Amino acid sequence: MVRAVCGLDNRTSDAMKPRILLWWEVLLPHNGSSSANVSSHPDFDGGDHQVTPRDQICKSKHSQCKSGNRGYTCQCNEGYDGNPYVDGGCKDVRSKYVRGLNVIIGLASGAGLILLVLIAYYISYKFKLQRAQMLKRKYFEQNRGQLLQQLVSQRADIAERMVITLEELKKATNNFDKARELGGGGHGTVYKGILSDLHVVAIKKPKMVVQREIDEFINEVAILSQINHRNVVKLYGCCLETEVPLLVYEFISNGTLYDHLHVEGPRSLSWDDRLRIATETAKSLAHLHSTALVPIIHRDIKPANILLDDTLTAKVADFGASRYIPLDKSGLTTMVQGTLGYLDPMYMHTWRLTEKSDVYSFGVMLIELMTRKKPFTYMASEGNGLVAHFATLFAEGNLSEILDPQVMSEGGNRIDEIAAIAVACVKLRGEERPTMRQVELRLEAAQSPEEFEANGDIVANSPLACGAGLTSRQYSMEEEYALSARYPR
Structure with missing residues (x-):
C-alpha cells in the first residue's frame, strides 16, 4: 500500500510562512501476506532467504531502502540515478561523468600540446629570424657596407639601388636554384635572375674573399657603379648580407x-x-x-x-x-x-x-x-x-x-x-x-x-x-x- 504523508516544515523564518511538505512512503502489511510473492522476487534463491522491505519495494539492485515515519522509501545509491522502484532503474552516472571528464581532459591536453608546439615554433622562428638579421648586419658591416653607402651617397640614384637585399636576390633566383646557373669559373658561380623591377640580371656569387681586400672591393664596386660605357657590362649593385659580397650585373643573352x-x-x-x-x-x-x-x-x-x-x-x-x-x-x-x-x-x-x-x-x-x-x-x-x-x-x-x-x-x-x-x-x-x-x-x-x-x-x-x-x-x-x-x- 502506498500512502501520502503530510507534515509541517519547521525550517521557517520570520520572513517565511510554514510550508507543507508532501512525500510518499510504502506501507507494508504485517499479516504475512507478503510471503505469497517471495518466490517471484528476483533475489529469491529457494532457500531460507528472508525477503526484506528493500527486496519487496526497491527493485533496483543499486538502491537502498529507508524507513520513514510509517513506511519505507527507496533511493538510488551514491553514484547512481534513476527509478529505484523498478529493476535496473538506477543507472551508474559516474562512468558518464568519468568519460566526459576524460574527453574534456583529452581535448584540453591536445589543445595544450598544439599550443605548446605553436609557441615553440614561434619562438624558434623569431630566434632564427633574429639570428639571421644579426648575421646579415654582421656581414654588412664586415663587408664595409657603410663605406659603400658613403661612397655612393653623393649620387642618390646610385645609393638607392646599389645595395640589394639577400631576400631580393633569393626571390630573383628561386633561392639560387641550380637550374638558374649560367656558369662558373675561378671567381664564383653566375646565376640568372629577375629583380622585382623586372630587370633581367646575372648574379655572381663569388668564392671566398680575403678580408684585407674587402675595402678595395667596395671601392671597385663604387667606381664601377658610376661607369657608363656601352662596352662594359652594367653593374646594378651588390648584396653585402652574405659572407662574401654578391654582384648583380645586366644579363647579356648571346654568350661569350x-x-x-x-x-x-x-x-x-x-x-x-x-x-x-x-x-x-x-x-x-x-x-x-x-x-x-x-x-x-x-x-x-x-x-x-x-x-x-x-x-x-x-x-x-x-x-x-x-x-x-x-x-x-x-x-x-x-x-x-x-x-x-x-x-x-x-x-x-x-x-x-x-x-x-x-x-x-x-x-x-x-x-x-x-x-x-x-x-x-x-x-x-x-x-x-x-x-x-x-x-x-x-x-x-x-x-x-x-x-x-x-x-x-x-x-x-x-x-x-x-x-x-x-x-x-x-x-x-x-x-x-x-x-x-x-x-x-x-x-x-x-x-x-x-x-x-x-x-x-x-x-x-x-x-x-x-x-x-x-x-x-x-x-x-x-x-x-x-x-x-x-x-x-
Missing part, C-alpha cells in the same frame, strides 16, 4: 666571345666581326685605364670574359679580379690572379700589376682572334707557346702558317697591321707595350683603310710601329689628338 669563336667547323665569326669586337674591347679597357675616375685594371681579359649581346656588341665582364690604381701611382704589388696563357709574364715574375698587364692579355686575345688557337693549350713543334710562336712567325713573315684560313681569305691588307698591334701588345717588357688608348686608335684606323693610308705619317711615328710604346701618361698628346680628331670615341 669564346663560345662564338671556338665552334666546330672551318668557319667562325667573320673577320669584320672579330676586328670590331677587338676594337670595342680596346675602347672599354682604354676607358677603364684613363677615363674612369680612378684607373681600373681588369686583370683577366680573355674571350670567355667578353660577353656578346644580340647584335654581337662586346661587353667586358667579370671584374672579380679587378683592381684600381690610385692616380699618384703607376701600379701596385698584389698576388697574381688571372688565367694561364693570358697572364703578363712580368706580372707573374714581379707581382707588380700595371695597366700594361691588361695590354698583354688583350694582345694574347687578339692573336687568338687571328688564329683560332687556344693559348692555354697550344704548343708548337719547337716547344713554343702560342704567343712566342706567333711573334716568331710574324718576324719571319710566315704568319700564313698559323693564321685562321678564314682570316686569310677575309682579312686583306689589314692582317699585317693587326698582327703588328698584337705583337706590340705582348712584348716582354711592359714599358715597350702601347697603351690601350693607342691600341684603340690603331684598331679604329685599321678598320678604315682610306683613313689608314691617308695618315701614314701618324702610323710611321706610332709607338706600335717602332716598338717603343710609352706609358699612358707619357706618350705624345699630339699623336693622340691627331688620331682622335679623325676617330672620335
